[in-house]
Amino acid sequence: MTDSRTGRKAGRVCVLAVFTLLLVAFPAIVFDFYYDLNDDTLIKDIVSGAYTGMPSGYSVQLLYPLSWLLALLYKAVPNAAWYGLFLCVCQFGAAFLIAVRLTALFQSTKGRIMALLAEFFLLFGLFLRELVIVQYSVTAGMCMMCAVFLFITSDNKKGRNVIPLLLVVLAFMIRTEVCLMLMPFVLMAGLFKWASEETIFTGANFRKYLALIGGALLGMLVMFSLNMLAYRANDWGNFRDFFDARTKLYDFYDLPVYDENKAFYESVGLSRESYALLENYNFALDESIDTWLLESMVRYQRRQLNDTFGLVSKNSVREAFWLYQQRILKQMSAADLAVAAAYGLYVVFCMIPAVKNRQIGAVFRRIVPKIALLLVIRSVLWLYLYMMDRVLERVTMPLLMTELAFILGFLLYDLRRLEKSAEPKKEGITATTVYLLVIFLLAAAFAVNFGRVNDEYEARARADMRWHAFMDYCREHADAYYVMDVYSATSYEGASYSEKMFEDVDNACKNYDYCGGWLAKSPLARKKLADKGFRDMQSALLQEKGAYFVAAPDRDMEWLLAYYAKRGVRVQCRCADAIRTDSGDVAFLVYDIRRDDDETGR
Numbered sequence: 143m144t145d146s147r148t149g150r151k152a153g154r155v156c157v158l159a160v161f162t163l164l165l166v167a168f169p170a171i172v173f174d175f176y177y178d179l180n181d182d183t184l185i186k187d188i189v190s191g192a193y194t195g196m197p198s199g200y201s202v203q204l205l206y207p208l209s210w211l212l213a214l215l216y217k218a219v220p221n222a223a224w225y226g227l228f229l230c231v232c233q234f235g236a237a238f239l240i241a242v243r244l245t246a247l248f249q250s251t252k253g254r255i256m257a258l259l260a261e262f263f264l265l266f267g268l269f270l271r272e273l274v275i276v277q278y279s280v281t282a283g284m285c286m287m288c289a290v291f292l293f294i295t296s297d298n299k300k301g302r303n304v305i306p307l308l309l310v311v312l313a314f315m316i317r318t319e320v321c322l323m324l325m326p327f328v329l330m331a332g333l334f335k336w337a338s339e340e341t342i343f344t345g346a347n348f349r350k351y352l353a354l355i356g357g358a359l360l361g362m363l364v365m366f367s368l369n370m371l372a373y374r375a376n377d378w379g380n381f382r383d384f385f386d387a388r389t390k391l392y393d394f395y396d397l398p399v400y401d402e403n404k405a406f407y408e409s410v411g412l413s414r415e416s417y418a419l420l421e422n423y424n425f426a427l428d429e430s431i432d433t434w435l436l437e438s439m440v441r442y443q444r445r446q447l448n449d450t451f452g453l454v455s456k457n458s459v460r461e462a463f464w465l466y467q468q469r470i471l472k473q474m475s476a477a478d479l480a481v482a483a484a485y486g487l488y489v490v491f492c493m494i495p496a497v498k499n500r501q502i503g504a505v506f507r508r509i510v511p512k513i514a515l516l517l518v519i520r521s522v523l524w525l526y527l528y529m530m531d532r533v534l535e536r537v538t539m540p541l542l543m544t545e546l547a548f549i550l551g552f553l554l555y556d557l558r559r560l561e562k563s564a565e566p567k568k569e570g571i572t573a574t575t576v577y578l579l580v581i582f583l584l585a586a587a588f589a590v591n592f593g594r595v596n597d598e599y600e601a602r603a604r605a606d607m608r609w610h611a612f613m614d615y616c617r618e619h620a621d622a623y624y625v626m627d628v629y630s631a632t633s634y635e636g637a638s639y640s641e642k643m644f645e646d647v648d649n650a651c652k653n654y655d656y657c658g659g660w661l662a663k664s665p666l667a668r669k670k671l672a673d674k675g676f677r678d679m680q681s682a683l684l685q686e687k688g689a690y691f692v693a694a695p696d697r698d699m700e701w702l703l704a705y706y707a708k709r710g711v712r713v714q715c716r717c718a719d720a721i722r723t724d725s726g727d728v729a730f731l732v733y734d735i736r737r738d739d740d741e742t743g744r
Contacts, residue, residue, distance in 0.1 A: 154245055161258055162238040165265065166230070169274045173599050175230060175643040178277035178536070180631060183641050184661060185278065186225040187652065190216045193661075194670050195651035199372065202385065202661060203278070205365050206372035208315040216649065226643030229281045232312070233273060236288035237265060239305065243295055247554055256581065263584035268477050268546075270588070271595045272539060275602075276643070282317035283540020285309045286324040287547045293331040294551030298338060303354055311361035318366075320540050326519045327544050328358070331551075334512065338555075377665040380433065384663060387436035394530055395443040396456065397421060403442070410438050415708040418701045419658075423628040426662035427680050427705065448529070455529035462528035466521070469533075476587050477542040483583070484549040485513065492556055512552060520545050601637035608729035609639040612692070615721045615732075616654050623674045623689040624654035625682070630694035630730065631656060654692070683735040684711070690718060691733040699733065712738040 169175065177183045184193070185204060189212040191197040197217050199210030215224040244257040265273065272280045289309035296303055310328060314321040336351050373382055391397065400407060400417045407417060412435060416428050425431045448458045457465065474482070492509050493502070523541060527533050616624055631639060657679060661667055668678075674689075676682035682689040684706075693699065699715045706713045718734040 155242070158238060158241045158245065161241055162234055165237055165262065166234050168266070169270070173274045173595070174645060175226060176275045176599075176602060177226070177640045177643060178275045178280075179638055179640060180656075181660070182276070182278055184659070186641075188661075188666065189213045189225055190649040191220065192649045192652050194666055195673070198666060200378065200664075200666060202664065203317075205315040205318065205369040207365055207368050210372075220649055221647060223644050223647045226276070229276050229278060230643070232281050232316070233276065233284050236284045236309070237261070239288055240291055243292055244554075247295060247557075256578070259581050260584065263581055263588050264480075267584040267586075267588035267591055268480050269539070269543065270591045271598065274595055275598070275640075277536045279317045279320050279536045280539055282313040282320040283324065283543050285313035285316065286321060286328070286540065287543040289313070290324075290327050290331050290544055291547040291551050293328070294334060294548065295554050296335070298335065307354060307357050307361065310358050311365060314362045315365050320537070321362075323523060323537075324540060324544050326523070327548055329355075330515060330519060331548070381664045384433040384436065385660065387433055387440055388660065390440045391436055391443070393532065394456070395440060395447065395454075398439065398443055398446070406442055410435055413708055415701070415705045419705060422701065423659065424657040426656070426658045426667070427683075427702075429678055429680065450529070453529070456531040457529050459525065459529065462525045465528045465533075466524050469524075475542075476591060477539065477546070480584075480587070481542055481546050481549070484546055484553070487580070488549055488553050488556075489513070491553060509552075509556075516545070516548060598637065601635065602640065605634040605637040605639055606642075607723045607725070608634055608727070609641075611721050611723045611729045612654075613652075615730075616652065620653060622653065623676070623682070624692050624732070625657050625679055625689050626654055627691070627693035627697055628656050628658040630692070630697055657691075680709075684713070684737060688735075691715075691735055692721075692730050693733065695720075695728050695731055697731075702735070706735075714738060 177186065181203070185201045187193040188198050188201045189204075189209055191213075197213035197220075199206050199213045201209040201212075204212075212224055212228060215222070241258060241261055244261060245254045248254045248257055272284075286309070289306040292309075293303055293306045296306075310321065313324075332351055332355060336347060341347070373379060397417075397420055398406065400414055407413075411430070416431060419425045419428050420431065444454045448455050450459055455462075469478070489509065492505050520541070527537060527541075612626075616622075633639060653674075655667065655670055656662065671678065671682060674682075676685070676689065679689070683691055691702070703713060703715055713735055714737075716734045716736065717731050719732040720728045721730040721732065723729050
């Protein structure tokens with residue numbers, strides 16, 4: 143009997159492994175996997191060694207233990223795409239775990255097939271872009287989504303919930319901010335499971351759920367402590383202070399406008415020319431832009447912005463509520479609509495048997511508190527994002543994913559209650575109807591989403607032509623060093639410059655760097671300059687055998703001339719070369735920055 147049961151489980155796992163491989167194969171064959179933003183490619187460059195020539199665990203964005211492990215893999219097999227593989231394993235691994243749980247919840251073959259079809263169309267109908275164009279924040283969100291779903295649908299008598307706990311810790315290491323944002327959903331899932339116990343207030347249940355919460359918190363604390371320990375060195379410690387101030391200023395507070403705040407800027411010694419570097423994100427040029435200056439700007443901005451019970455934000459609560467209302471009424475995405483439909487479907491699904499059995503009051507008492515608490519959590523999080531003005535797709539998509547997983551978990555939980563009802567056959571017909579409706583709607587969403595992703599994929603292919611031309615140029619001129627204008631390196635016609643994960647993998651050290659960004663002025667950035675014989679970017683551009691500056695053809699370079707002039711150095715900005723695509727279009731211009739009295743050039 144045991145061998146037979148084990149054989150059935152093994153067979154089911156094999157079937158689900160094939161199902162997951164099909165999930166991977168579809169986007170891999172039809173499209174290909176992309177890193178979403180240059181943030182993702184820069185993390186990859188750091189841990190692979192393409193940034194400094196040596197794999198490093200100091201990726202800044204990922205917690206150090208995870209970065210260290212990825213760097214170790216790159217040291218072992220340098221030419222593999224370990225970081226891209228890791229992100230894909232996390233995302234499709236989450237899909238596999240959900241599929242395992244779905245097939246465990248359904249006893250009939252028909253039910254399992256419909257559940258897997260629903261998962262297929264849900265993933266590709268709503269989240270195809272996130273599976274094809276991968277962003278590490280969304281990957282963390284998918285881990286949290288999976289953790290919440292597994293937790294809610296677990297059997298109270300059997301489940302130890304170790305896997306959801308590990309997923310939470312993994313999400314914390316990938317993107318700490320996303321994990322913390324979604325923690326209220328995890329806590330509500332724990333509250334829901336605890337309340338669903340036959341006897342709530344028992345010593346066993348207290349130990350069970352407090353151990354789960356304590357285990358997650360302990361795991362997060364250990365990873366965070368190891369990260370802090372790794373960055374405690376003076377150089378990295380000082381940079382972390384600079385990084386935190388930069389993040390607050392750019393992501394949450396914004397730069398104070400120079401003309402409107404001239405007195406403040408003069409008091410901290412920031413000229414209009416240096417302000418221009420902050421404005422166009424090329425602040426790595428100016429060594430006087432340091433932690434003290436950025437923290438001074440942060441403190442100044444805090445006094446100008448809204449303060450709601452100690453929470454400083456760009457928008458007030460009233461403004462945030464209005465923006466949130468506008469999104470609900472006029473700006474709902476496909477994922478928003480799916481979440482709203484899931485709420486409605488859950489209520490209808492619960493009410494049909496309640497009306498039939500005259501148990502409306504009992505059902506209301508069961509579902510209203512759950513829905514009300516879930517709506518409160520989601521509304522508070524959305525209001526916070528609108529107050530901070532951080533309503534970015536890479537932030538909101540994990541929020542919508544997790545909320546949807548929560549509602550579907552509720553639906554499946556109540557479905558199991560119906561299976562135990564007095565009329566399981568009739569309720570089974572109701573459940574089948576619901577599943578067919580869900581599959582049909584998700585299939586329709588898939589048709590729309592496929593076209594949208596295909597359009598973006600083609601736009602990225604056009605942008606790729608320009609970015610690949612730049613990287614090819616750098617490889618052809620390996621003895622030179624190039625400093626890239628930050629805004630020239632972000633996108634072309636709305637499509638982000640990025641790289642494919644598994645095509646033409648090249649982890650050789652790159653001979654270019656950005657003139658700003660979140661890694662600027664870090665020990666790694668300074669090491670990269672020092673390895674080329676440069677002290678800093680400002681002097682590197684002026685040396686006889688120094689660095690070249692690269693910018694898009696439409697970028698006005700007057701800001702650079704004005705900056706050096708303010709420093710008492712008159713320079714010429716001579717176009718030394720043009721980087722062209724295979725079709726002959728000029729993608730970037732290469733500038734030779736030299737002093738006016740230097741007639742030799744390079």
